[in-house]
Amino acid sequence: MAVYLDHAATSPIRPEVLLRYTADLALVGNPSSVHGFGQRARMVVEDARESLADTLGCHRSEIIFTSGGTEADNLAIKGLFWARNNADARRRLIVSAASEHHAVLDALEWLEGHGPAEQRAQLHLLELDANGMFDLADLEKFLAERSDEIALISLMWANNETGVVWPIAEVSKLAAKFAVPVHSDAVAALGHVPVDFADSGLSLMSVSGHKIGAPVGIGALVVRRDVNLVPVNHGGGHERKLRSGTLNAVGASAFALAAAAASATLQERAKRDSALKQKLISGARNLVSNVEVTAESVSTLPSTVHLSFAGCPGDSILVLLDMAGVAVSNGAACQAGVIGASHVMLAMGRSEQAASECIRISFGYDTTERDVEEFLAALPAAYEGARKAGDAA
Amino acid sequence: MKVLAAMSGGVDSAVAAARAVEAGHEVVGVHLALSRNAGTLRTGSRGCCTIEDSMDAQRACNVLGIPYYVWDFSDRFKEQVVEDFVAEYQAGRTPNPCMRCNERIKFAALLEKALAMGFDAVCTGHYASLLTDEAGNLELHRSNELAKDQSYVLGVLNAEQLAHSMFPLGAEASKADVRAEADRRGLAVANKTDSYDICFIPEGDTQDWLTEKVGGKAPGQIIDVDGNVLGKHEGSYGFTVGQRKGLRIGKPAPDGNPRYVLSISPKTNTVVVGPQAALAVSEIAGARYTWCGIAPTKVDEFFDIGVQVRAHGEEVPAQAAVIDGELVIRLNQPIIGVAPGQTAVLYAGTRVLGQTTIDRTVSAVAGDLEALAENVAAQA
Numbered sequence A: 001m002a003v004y005l006d007h008a009a010t011s012p013i014r015p016e017v018l019l020r021y022t023a024d025l026a027l028v029g030n031p032s033s034v035h036g037f038g039q040r041a042r043m044v045v046e047d048a049r050e051s052l053a054d055t056l057g058c059h060r061s062e063i064i065f066t067s068g069g070t071e072a073d074n075l076a077i078k079g080l081f082w083a084r085n086n087a088d089a090r091r092r093l094i095v096s097a098a099s100e101h102h103a104v105l106d107a108l109e110w111l112e113g114h115g116p117a118e119q120r121a122q123l124h125l126l127e128l129d130a131n132g133m134f135d136l137a138d139l140e141k142f143l144a145e146r147s148d149e150i151a152l153i154s155l156m157w158a159n160n161e162t163g164v165v166w167p168i169a170e171v172s173k174l175a176a177k178f179a180v181p182v183h184s185d186a187v188a189a190l191g192h193v194p195v196d197f198a199d200s201g202l203s204l205m206s207v208s209g210h211k212i213g214a215p216v217g218i219g220a221l222v223v224r225r226d227v228n229l230v231p232v233n234h235g236g237g238h239e240r241k242l243r244s245g246t247l248n249a250v251g252a253s254a255f256a257l258a259a260a261a262a263s264a265t266l267q268e269r270a271k272r273d274s275a276l277k278q279k280l281i282s283g284a285r286n287l288v289s290n291v292e293v294t295a296e297s298v299s300t301l302p303s304t305v306h307l308s309f310a311g312c313p314g315d316s317i318l319v320l321l322d323m324a325g326v327a328v329s330n331g332a333a334c335q336a337g338v339i340g341a342s343h344v345m346l347a348m349g350r351s352e353q354a355a356s357e358c359i360r361i362s363f364g365y366d367t368t369e370r371d372v373e374e375f376l377a378a379l380p381a382a383y384e385g386a387r388k389a390g391d392a393a
Numbered sequence B: 001m002k003v004l005a006a007m008s009g010g011v012d013s014a015v016a017a018a019r020a021v022e023a024g025h026e027v028v029g030v031h032l033a034l035s036r037n038a039g040t041l042r043t044g045s046r047g048c049c050t051i052e053d054s055m056d057a058q059r060a061c062n063v064l065g066i067p068y069y070v071w072d073f074s075d076r077f078k079e080q081v082v083e084d085f086v087a088e089y090q091a092g093r094t095p096n097p098c099m100r101c102n103e104r105i106k107f108a109a110l111l112e113k114a115l116a117m118g119f120d121a122v123c124t125g126h127y128a129s130l131l132t133d134e135a136g137n138l139e140l141h142r143s144n145e146l147a148k149d150q151s152y153v154l155g156v157l158n159a160e161q162l163a164h165s166m167f168p169l170g171a172e173a174s175k176a177d178v179r180a181e182a183d184r185r186g187l188a189v190a191n192k193t194d195s196y197d198i199c200f201i202p203e204g205d206t207q208d209w210l211t212e213k214v215g216g217k218a219p220g221q222i223i224d225v226d227g228n229v230l231g232k233h234e235g236s237y238g239f240t241v242g243q244r245k246g247l248r249i250g251k252p253a254p255d256g257n258p259r260y261v262l263s264i265s266p267k268t269n270t271v272v273v274g275p276q277a278a279l280a281v282s283e284i285a286g287a288r289y290t291w292c293g294i295a296p297t298k299v300d301e302f303f304d305i306g307v308q309v310r311a312h313g314e315e316v317p318a319q320a321a322v323i324d325g326e327l328v329i330r331l332n333q334p335i336i337g338v339a340p341g342q343t344a345v346l347y348a349g350t351r352v353l354g355q356t357t358i359d360r361t362v363s364a365v366a367g368d369l370e371a372l373a374e375n376v377a378a379q380a
Helices: A015-024 A036-056 A069-087 A102-113 A137-151 A168-177 A251-266 A266-287 A314-323 A344-349 A371-391 B011-022 B051-064 B076-088 B097-116 B159-162 B175-184 B207-214 B370-378
Strands: A063-066 A093-096 A122-125 A150-154 A180-186 A206-208 A219-223 A291-293 A304-309 A357-364 B001-008 B024-031 B066-070 B122-123 B129-132 B138-142 B218-222 B227-232 B260-265 B270-274 B281-284 B288-291 B303-308 B317-325 B326-335 B343-348 B349-356 B360-363
Touching: A015 A251, A036 A063, A036 A251, A063 A069, A063 A168, A063 A251, A069 A102, A069 A150, A069 A180, A069 A219, A093 A102, A093 B207, A102 A122, A137 A150, A137 A168, A137 A180, A137 A219, A168 A180, A168 B001, A219 A357, A266 A291, A266 B159, A291 B360, A314 A371, A314 B066, A371 B097, B001 B011, B001 B097, B011 B051, B011 B175, B024 B051, B024 B097, B051 B066, B076 B097, B076 B207, B097 B122, B122 B260, B129 B159, B129 B207, B138 B159, B218 B370, B260 B370, B281 B349, B303 B326, B326 B343, B326 B349
Parallel strands: A093 A122, A093 A150, A150 A180, A180 A206, B001 B024, B001 B122, B024 B066, B218 B270
Antiparallel strands: A063 A219, A206 A219, A291 A304, A304 A357, B129 B138, B218 B227, B260 B270, B281 B326, B281 B360, B288 B349, B303 B317, B303 B343, B317 B326, B343 B349
16 A cells, blocks of 8 residues: 655664574573573674674674764764774864764764864864765865864765765775875665675775664674774773674664575665666656756665655655555655755755755665556656645745 | 755754655755854753854754755844844834744745746745645645744745645644654654744843843833823833733732733833723724735725734734825724734734735724824923
C-alpha cells in the first residue's frame, strides 16, 4: 500500500539481519566481563568486528563501535582537532564544506565557538559549484599555503541529500603530501558505492548501521592505527580507550551482517538503482514540465534522486505525496518537523526559495520498479497541488 | 470532507480534531510554526510556539491516528502579526495580535494553502458555533460558555472564510467538558495549562519587549487635560490607554484621585493623562470594517447592535451605521477602556455581525485630546 522511498533517512531492517538480531537479543553477558557469559558476548562483538573490517577494507583494530554516525562524526572531528591542536597549537584550521551533514557541521561550529579563544577552531569551507563539487586545485593551493595550521580535513564521501559523490581518495592523496589527516563521513555512501578504507587513504571514516538494513543505535568510526584521538566521552574506555560505554554486541553483529549483505549485492543493486533512477527521472520529466535534476552532470549515488520543482514548495509536495501514500523527503530530518530551505542547496548557490523547492527520493535494498511507478502515478496531483499552494503563498 | 485541523498543541484543538475525525471527515493535523527560533520547552501560559507544543500536537495526532505535519509560517507571522503589533504601538494604538493572526495567518495564509492543496475546510479549537440561517447563509455565534466564548477573535472572518471553517467545540462545550473528553480519549494534553499571554513575547512583559524592539529612548511630555505639563516619559510607545501604573508623575492630582492615560499622540510624542471619568468614550469608529457572513441589508442608517471591544470584555448596547466609508458606533452609555487599535466586534443577539479596527474614539467628557496635545506641543 504505502510506498517507502526515503531509505537515505533510514532503511528497513534486512530480513536476515532481523532474524539474527532478534535471536541475539536473548544473549546474556557484558562483552567486558571476565566470566564465560562475558566471553561469549565478546565473541559476538569480535566476530562482528572482523566481518565489518573485511567489508570496509580495514584492520579489525581500526573499528571503534559507536551508537551511530553522529557519535562517530563527533569523535572524529573533536577528537582529531584536540589531538592535533595539543600536538601543535598552530593547528586550528579545519577544512570542510557547508554541504556536510549537520552531525559534522554542528560539531565544527561548536569547536569554533567554545573553549579558550586561542584554541578555538577556525573553519575554512570549500567553495562549491552549482553541482555541489569543489575544486581540488583550490584545496591543493590552500594546503600548500596553510598546511602547518590545518588540524584536519573533513569531507563527506557522498552527500546525504543530493547524492553527490566526492573524490575522497584524491583528497586523501593530496592531503598526504602535506601530512594533513582526512576524515570522511561515509554514512550516505556505504552500501551504495564501493567504500574501502585502506584504498581511500583516509585517517578516519564514519559509518552507520540503520542506513543499510541494520537497526538504529549502531555505527562505527574507523580510526587508522597511527591516528591519535582525544576521547569525547569518558567512562571505562571500552573501545581502544577512545569510546566508553557498554558494547552493543547485538547491534554490532547486526551491523556487520547488514554491511556484508550490502557489499555482496552492491553491484547488482547499483545496476538496478541506476535503471530505476533513469525511469524515475524520465517519467517525472514527461509528467511535469519544470522539473530539474540536481547535479545531473556529476557522479551521484545511483540510489538517490534529487529533484527541484520551480514554484512548488517542497514541503507541500512532500505532504501531498505522503497523503497519497508515497514517502519521500526534503533531505535532512528537521527539528520539530519544520521543513526549511536545504542547507545543501544553499551551499550550492541556490536561492532560499529554490532551496525550498526540492525533494529527495532514495532507494534501498527492497525498492522495486513498482515503487517508482507509484511515485510517478502520485506525482502530477502532488505537483499541481503544491504549485497552487506556492501561488497562494 | 477533507479537513485540515490546526493543532496548537493544546487541549482545545486536540479535542476539536478528535470530534472532526469522529464525524467521519478525513482529517490531517497541521501545526503552525510561527517562530524561527522556537524555544525547547513551554514556560507558563505563553502561546503555542515551542518545540514541546509541536511535539504535543504530534502526539495528539498520533493518538487520533491522523497524519501530522508542521507548516512554517514564521516569515509571514513576523511580517504580518509581530511587525504590525510593533507598528501599531508606535502609532499610539493598542493592537490585538491574536485577531491579526486569525485574520492574516490562520484563516488566510493557512486556509489558502489548505484549499490549494485540496482541503475543504480548516478546523480549530475555538469556542464558537457556526449556524445556518433560513436562507442557508452561515452565521457565527457565541459559545454558550461565555467565560470561554471566542467568537470575538473570530469576528474578522468573512463569508468565504466561514464557509471553509469548522469549530467542532461549538456552542455547547465548556472547558471542563473539553478537558474531561480529552482525558477520556487518552489525549495527554487533557491537563495542559491554558495559554493566554501573547505568544511571541517571551517573558510576558509587553512594555519591556516593546522597549527592546522599538529601541532608543524617545522622551516626551506627559500633560493633563488642561494642557499642564506634569512630567516626562521615555517613549510614548510604552503606554496604553487606560494605564494607571508606571506613569511616574511626582505630584498627585489636585483632587487626590489616580490619573490614567487618556490618549497617546505619537505625532507630538505626548501622553495625555486625567481622571478615570475622562476615559469614558461615547463613540468609536473605524474604516477597516468587515462583515462576518452576510452583511446587514441597510447600514447607512443607525441600527441597534451590541458591541464588545476586548476579548474578555462585556458586550454593551450601541447603534451602528456606515457613514462616509467609516463604521461609526455610538454607545448607548459611555464605556471606559477602549483605545484606537482595538477591535470592536458587533453582535446581534448571539450572532457576530462584523468588526472594525478602531481608528478613533470620541471622549464623552474631555473633548478632542489629539488637538490638545498638538496645542501644548506647539507652545513648547
